[in-house]
Amino acid sequence: MSAGSAGRQASIDVLRAAAIGLMVLIHFVENLSGRYGRVDGTLGGVGGVWWLPTGVAAATFSFLSGVSYRLWVTTEVRRGRSDGAIAKTTVRRGLFLIGLGFAFNVLVWLPEDVFNWDILTLVGCGLLALEAARRMPSAAVILAAALAIAVAPAMRVVAGYSDFWVTGGFDYDFSLSDVMLGWLVTGYFPIFPWLAYPLVGFALGPDILSKAWRPVLIGGGLVAASAAMLLGWSALPSVLTGGESKAWTMFPASTPYVLGSLGGVIVALAFLHRTIDTDVSMPRPLVAWTTPLSRHSLSMYLLHHVVHLWPLWIFGLATTGEPTSLWQVAMPVAVAVSLSGIFLLAAVVLCREADRRQLPTAESLMRWVCD
Numbered sequence: 001m002s003a004g005s006a007g008r009q010a011s012i013d014v015l016r017a018a019a020i021g022l023m024v025l026i027h028f029v030e031n032l033s034g035r036y037g038r039v040d041g042t043l044g045g046v047g048g049v050w051w052l053p054t055g056v057a058a059a060t061f062s063f064l065s066g067v068s069y070r071l072w073v074t075t076e077v078r079r080g081r082s083d084g085a086i087a088k089t090t091v092r093r094g095l096f097l098i099g100l101g102f103a104f105n106v107l108v109w110l111p112e113d114v115f116n117w118d119i120l121t122l123v124g125c126g127l128l129a130l131e132a133a134r135r136m137p138s139a140a141v142i143l144a145a146a147l148a149i150a151v152a153p154a155m156r157v158v159a160g161y162s163d164f165w166v167t168g169g170f171d172y173d174f175s176l177s178d179v180m181l182g183w184l185v186t187g188y189f190p191i192f193p194w195l196a197y198p199l200v201g202f203a204l205g206p207d208i209l210s211k212a213w214r215p216v217l218i219g220g221g222l223v224a225a226s227a228a229m230l231l232g233w234s235a236l237p238s239v240l241t242g243g244e245s246k247a248w249t250m251f252p253a254s255t256p257y258v259l260g261s262l263g264g265v266i267v268a269l270a271f272l273h274r275t276i277d278t279d280v281s282m283p284r285p286l287v288a289w290t291t292p293l294s295r296h297s298l299s300m301y302l303l304h305h306v307v308h309l310w311p312l313w314i315f316g317l318a319t320t321g322e323p324t325s326l327w328q329v330a331m332p333v334a335v336a337v338s339l340s341g342i343f344l345l346a347a348v349v350l351c352r353e354a355d356r357r358q359l360p361t362a363e364s365l366m367r368w369v370c371d
Contacts, residue, residue: 009071009209010287011272015265016064016297017290021344023057024304028340032308034328055250058119058189059197059261060268061297065123066201067208067269069130074206090131092370097124100362108305110313110323115179116170117187120301125183125191126198133202141203145196149258152193153242155185156252161242165251188251193258200262208270211278216270222263229256292351299354299362300347307343 029052069090076086101120105113133141164170164178164186172178172186185192208215229236233247233256240255241247247256276287293300312330313323320326330336354361 009273009277010291011209011269011276012064012067012071013291013294014276014286015060015269015272016294019057019060019064020293020297020300020347022053023061023301024344024347025337025340026052026054026057027304028308028336028343029333031327032312032330032336032339033333036329036332055257055261056264058250060265061119062122062126062189062194062197063201063262063265064269065126066130066198066203067205068201069127069198070134070202070205071209073134087131089371090127093366094124094127094131096366096370097121097127100124104302104305108302108309115172115174115182115187117182117189119189121183122189122191122194123198126195129195130198130202133199138203141199145199145203148191148196148199149193149255152185152190152253152258153244153255154239155192156242157238159185161186161252170251193253193255196258197262200266204266208266209273209277211274215266219263219266219270222259222266224263226256226260226263229259289348289352292355293348296351296354296361296363298366300351302362303347304343308339 073086098121101118101124102114104120105116105118109116109118133144136144159181164172164182170182170187172182182190184190204215204218229240230247233241242252242254244252244254246254248254248260250257312326316325316327317323353359
């Protein structure tokens with residue numbers, strides 16, 4: 001789900017590929033086995049399985065979308081492309097991803113979830129925001145990201161966030177107010193605070209990839225701030241906690257979660273850049289196998305959902321008359337984990353073949369429509 005392939009860095013490809021692996025693992029377990037063998041309750045975002053690293057993939061994807069866009073813009077400017085042409089491509093790609101996100105929700109998550117504001121619509125909105133951000137000083141972009149994080153808890157209180165999540169997932173009415181609130185603050189990946197990830201990625205990307213130490217210090221500071229908030233959570237006012245009793249949550253994206261995940265991905269990219277991009281002794285097969293997976297991250301996002309959800313809906317409809325009857329109860333966790341591993345192995349081969357044979361992909365469709 002990157003802005004383009006120009007100016008690729010191996011470190012970005014490895015980190016994005018790792019996020020794809022985590023995403024596939026978590027989604028397979030959550031959707032196929034989330035409540036398997038349990039009488040009541042759900043995994044609550046698979047948090048009930050302690051070894052699943054939830055919350056990492058989405059933060060990494062959205063952050064890297066900002067870094068990749070910065071690299072793409074820099075490359076296009078060096079090639080002599082006009083500002084107007086860059087703007088048109090950016091806006092078209094943003095709108096393409098938003099439209100694709102709505103279509104994806106209907107075709108994969110069924111029509112009632114068309115406005116659940118998932119990661120595709122976030123990245124699309126992020127590209128539209130980055131079109132404005134590229135004309136601003138980096139300090140102003142960082143300030144905008146900080147404000148998006150800072151006001152999110154209070155906005156959740158005002159919007160009545162918990163009223164939209166009484167069933168364990170985002171549940172809304174088909175009204176303009178509910179749809180807009182979902183986009184801004186109550187959906188799965190709302191603008192506040194999730195827009196901070198691509199903004200920070202765009203602003204700090206050049207420093208991270210130039211081996212400067214400032215972003216490492218910023219990332220470490222964000223992790224430290226997250227840890228401090230976790231320790232003192234019960235004493236913080238609701239304007240900072242959003243009225244949530246748990247300090248580390250992805251839905252909603254609590255401030256400690258945002259700061260910690262944002263700082264973690266900054267440090268991770270800085271570390272990978274200092275090793276993979278500059279150290280010739282690093283194993284090249286790692287880069288050779290992760291690059292195709294990263295290059296086709298949008299296709300993999302779409303495909304892995306189709307592969308494990310469509311059979312679930314079809315079999316549920318055929319056996320019980322209700323498409324979602326087997327959701328989260330279809331199989332044991334070990335089977336879901338095994339299936340995720342099989343999919344990832346097949347996905348790597350498929351991505352390499354797509355590059356070798358120049359097969360059509362979601363990425364090539366986006367370039368054909370938008371560039």
